[in-house]
Amino acid sequence: MKKQPKKHKQTDFSKAHQTYIKxxxxxxxxxxxxxxxxxxxxxxLWELFTHFSIIDPFFVSSPSRIINxxxxxxxxxxxxxxxxxxxxxTLAGFAIATVLGYLIAVLLWCNEKARxxxxxxxxxxxxxxxxxxxxxxxxxVGAGTSAIILMCVLICIIITTMSMxxxxxxxxxxxxxxxxxxxxxxxxxxxxxxxxSAMCEFVSVLKINVGMSWVGSIMGEYLTSxxxxxxxxxxxxxxxxxxxxxASTTILCILAFLMYYLVSLIERKxxx
Amino acid sequence: MTxxxxxxxxxxxxxxxxxxxxxxxxxxxxxxxIEKQHFVSLVGPSGCGKTTILSLSAGLLKPSxxxxxxxxxxxxxxxxxxxxxxxxxxxxxxxxxKNITLGLEIQKPKNLDQKLKLAEDLLKKYDLYSFxxxxxxxxxxxxxxxxxxxxxxxLEPQLLLLDEPFSALDYQTRISVCDDVYQIIKSxxxxxxxxxxxxxxxxxxxxKIIVLTSRPATxxxxxxxxxxxxxxxxxxxxxxxxGLFDKIWRELTNEKTTKKA
Numbered sequence: 136m137k138k139q140p141k142k143h144k145q146t147d148f149s150k151a152h153q154t155y156i157k158x159x160x161x162x163x164x165x166x167x168x169x170x171x172x173x174x175x176x177x178x179x180l181w182e183l184f185t186h187f188s189i190i191d192p193f194f195v196s197s198p199s200r201i202i203n204x205x206x207x208x209x210x211x212x213x214x215x216x217x218x219x220x221x222x223x224x225t226l227a228g229f230a231i232a233t234v235l236g237y238l239i240a241v242l243l244w245c246n247e248k249a250r251x252x253x254x255x256x257x258x259x260x261x262x263x264x265x266x267x268x269x270x271x272x273x274x275x276v277g278a279g280t281s282a283i284i285l286m287c288v289l290i291c292i293i294i295t296t297m298s299m300x301x302x303x304x305x306x307x308x309x310x311x312x313x314x315x316x317x318x319x320x321x322x323x324x325x326x327x328x329x330x331x332s333a334m335c336e337f338v339s340v341l342k343i344n345v346g347m348s349w350v351g352s353i354m355g356e357y358l359t360s361x362x363x364x365x366x367x368x369x370x371x372x373x374x375x376x377x378x379x380x381x382a383s384t385t386i387l388c389i390l391a392f393l394m395y396y397l398v399s400l401i402e403r404k405x406x407x
Numbered sequence: 408m409t410x411x412x413x414x415x416x417x418x419x420x421x422x423x424x425x426x427x428x429x430x431x432x433x434x435x436x437x438x439x440x441i442e443k444q445h446f447v448s449l450v451g452p453s454g455c456g457k458t459t460i461l462s463l464s465a466g467l468l469k470p471s472x473x474x475x476x477x478x479x480x481x482x483x484x485x486x487x488x489x490x491x492x493x494x495x496x497x498x499x500x501x502x503x504x505k506n507i508t509l510g511l512e513i514q515k516p517k518n519l520d521q522k523l524k525l526a527e528d529l530l531k532k533y534d535l536y537s538f539x540x541x542x543x544x545x546x547x548x549x550x551x552x553x554x555x556x557x558x559x560x561x562l563e564p565q566l567l568l569l570d571e572p573f574s575a576l577d578y579q580t581r582i583s584v585c586d587d588v589y590q591i592i593k594s595x596x597x598x599x600x601x602x603x604x605x606x607x608x609x610x611x612x613x614x615k616i617i618v619l620t621s622r623p624a625t626x627x628x629x630x631x632x633x634x635x636x637x638x639x640x641x642x643x644x645x646x647x648x649x650g651l652f653d654k655i656w657r658e659l660t661n662e663k664t665t666k667k668a
Contacts (some may be wrong), residue, residue, distance in 0.1 A: 211423070312490075312492070313492060316568075318484075318513060323513050327509065332500075334500070
């Protein structure tokens with residue numbers, strides 16, 4: 136193995152270096168401090184302003200009301216049902232779109248003619264706001280979970296295909312030549328070179344899809360649903376219960392963050 | 408017969424290729440031969456078609472007219488060829504060992520165990536065995552190029568095609584990698600065809616130098632350096648070195664100016 140240089144102890148460093156490291160630590164501390172400070176200040180001011188009726192909590196709710204709302208929902212268990220429904224839809228849409236989009240990209244990589252034929256359609260589909268297809272989707276698969284999942288898939292799939300295809304195509308031509316000079320067939324070029332070199336891009340597609348699939352499922356629930364976080368938000372808006380809207384949004388934030396965090400864990404593992 | 412001693416022969420090879428706007432005449436009746444275990448260099452003005460000659464030799468392209476014989480056969484068996492590129496093209500996600508056995512994975516030869524043993528021996532012989540399980544990113548530029556060479560040699564090719572394999576290295580590394588590669592190729596008794604821009608590299612490494620004209624390329628001159636010294640670096644100290652350099656330099660500059668005028 137290549138010899139790693141021995142790690143220096145802090146005391147081995149020169150004075151200037153120690154000051155430099157101190158400065159780095161201080162800078163990091165300042166960033167973290169203000170990050171938390173901004174959140175607390177925002178929540179604090181929000182609470183204060185609504186408490187003293189400077190702004191009307193009927194329209195903007197308040198942190199304490201949101202927490203109370205969440206506690207109420209948790210007590211009767213409905214928060215878990217709604218969250219699980221939306222989470223299920225999101226994960227299903229995410230998985231279907233990622234797998235299908237990836238496979239389509241592989242097929243388009245394999246066949247240059249097909250790629251050229253379908254290119255303009257993909258571009259048009261990508262720029263089309265998928266919500267416009269809402270009524271059509273309901274007509275096709277009926278109102279309900281499948282419509283929501285389909286919406287989610289439609290939103291994620293095009294971007295998956297486009298990003299993966301461009302990653303596949305950006306593989307160094309002369310690396311392909313190297314494999315060809317070794318007598319490799321197309322399948323070997325795909326599995327030994329193209330797919331592994333697009334791994335990084337795949338992880339970032341996963342990250343994008345986390346965000347997009349939540350957009351899809353919530354949009355789907357706005358369109359047609361009897362339960363779920365999106366349903367709660369619409370319902371809360373209709374009965375002017377802004378606490379419910381905000382509570383659902385908060386839970387949504389937490390779930391989306393957790394999913395993103397999971398993907399970044401995968402990324403870290405892969406990058407090692 | 409001398410023919411049996413030639414590994415690669417180009418006989419009146421012409422090569423055209425088409426673009427949207429024109430048909431390009433790339434090679435004009437190219438003739439040369441490479442004897443077994445010789446180290447031959449191709450030099451010529453940039454864009455003259457040196458890489459085309461390598462691609463033709465590797466069987467990746469077919470000549471428009473004329474014949475190319477590899478080991479006496481006009482159907483080029485790609486398994487007899489080892490191609491090395493400008494950059495090492497090691498796959499970063501594979502370990503050194505996995506990179507070296509890439510070609511074997513692809514070709515799945517019958518005597519796989521024997522070839523794996525050879526790959527292992529090559530790694531040991533050229534001081535890379537301890538890096539077997541490391542990823543290429545922790546290797547130096549010179550080591551990477553050595554790994555790339557072993558990857559090529561593991562397939563036991565008869566002819567090595569080297570497409571400026573040193574041009575991406577810094578000067579010092581380049582000189583020492585030249586020495587390494589030269590010695591490895593000579594000690595494994597391989598035949599090599601090197602394309603290079605670097606005249607001194609060509610002189611110091613080759614048994615024979617083929618000088619090409621601008622496009623459409625044809626063979627302008629053939630030079631046999633025959634310098635004293637066991638390594639390319641030592642050969643640079645030979646008294647004839649400067650004279651040869653000057654000769655090839657003139658031939659190439661003439662080529663450029665005549666085309667401009």
